[in-house]
Amino acid sequence: MDTLKIGIIGAGRIASVLADTMVRMPDVELVGIASRSLEKAQEFAERFSIKKAYGTYEEMVKDPEIELVYIATPHSEHCNHAKLCLENGKHVLCEKSFAANVAQAEEMIAMAEDKKLLITEAMWVRYMPMAKTIKEVLNSGVIGEPMTLTANLCYLVSDKPRLIKPELAGGALLDVGVYTLNFASLIFGDEVTDIKSSVIKTETGVDAQNSITLCYPDGKMAILNSSLQVLSDRQGIIYGTKGYMVIENINNFESIKVYDKDRKVIETHERPEQISGYEYQITASAEAIKNGWTECPQMPHKTTLDIMKIMDELRNQWGLRYPFE
Structure with a gap:
């Protein structure tokens, strides 16, 4: 090529x-x-x-x-x-x-x-080999049926003007909350049956921190938190009927630990060596262009749109509109 x-x-x-x-x-x-x-x-x-x-x-x-x-x-x-x-x-x-x-x-x-x-959307974690590994571990049935997940992504970034200006579409949701939503989408898909949320706003009117609960068919639930004001462990945890798995850093998957019913670690998967993690989305884009595709299979247009719809609904619940809308 x-x-x-x-x-x-x-x-x-x-x-x-x-x-x-x-x-x-x-x-x-x-x-x-x-x-x-x-x-x-x-x-x-x-x-x-x-x-x-x-x-x-x-x-x-x-x-x-x-x-x-x-x-x-x-x-x-x-x-x-x-x-x-x-x-x-x-x-x-x-x-x-x-x-x-x-x-x-x-x-x-x-x-x-x-x-x-x-x-294509540069949601870099969707293109990483670890995204496939997470799916493989889930599909193996080792934790049984995944029914609940939690994810949090919080950084001390409220001093960055870009993130608190409404005219730049600032706020925690579009900057870091989108990772928690993508994590939920990766595990449970995009058929959401109910959306509940709470928000704390900055003085400028964008979301400083938020908590989101998504419900899915078959009684599945995702509880997601993001913030510009605090530091979090960045973990994603998937809870199943036979055990659970902990993913370190949903913003750049580092490792997966699988626990059994006795809460004992039975599997560990480490991230392969990488340049930064951004290389995978570049490689995927190159492959798509070579094949004449208008989207990347790792981040289909439908998923991008489904997550955008959820974020629109959340902002609607919070009464948060950007000046240019």
Whole structure:
């Protein structure tokens, strides 16, 4: 396969991790970085030995050399930036949360499908080998029928302006809560029968922390917590009729420990060696482009939309609307 040539829109922290990952991958080439500041783009390019720096996003998407664009801008900008890329014939790997709401997500996906271009959500954990391992352990029946799960993801990040500004679609839900929702989706699927929640808001009006309970057919339940204000253990725990399993770090699966009815560890699975974990979504995107797919099987459009619908419903329960909606 020819080397996939990639550009990044946005030169923040996630873009830095991605750039560091891509320069170590043999089958892709990070060709360009675009920022609203040419100086920032040039500094970023120099740091990672990227050959092209652009002071506008428009300039980069018109570069014929770039095939795939990674969108690493705030949630509020994802829709416009994705459409800009698609209009210029670029495939898109879009940072989570995919969009600010389901209407935007539907618009992005419809445009990609119409143009026969790939668009996929960079929910990196869905592409990791450990996601498959979790499924295999569950399917083995070792913990019996999984009936309940808990997941939490909380960071001390309330000092970051991007995360507390309503105009940037800030709040815990779209930034970290989306991981807890994806964990629940990975285990129980997307057929949710009931959604209950509680929220504490910041002074700016976005969610500082939230607690979500999802119910599924056959009496299954997920209890999810996320916050910008505290530190948590980041665990996901799946409770079954014969035992339970603990997944360390639902934001970058590290290990799985399986416990029997006596609460004794009977299996342990460790994460394989990786560059950063971001490489798997890049490889999956490359495979999808090679095959002419408009979505990645690891993160289907339907799942992205189902989770966006849940987040819209949660914000509706909380009376949280972004200024641009």
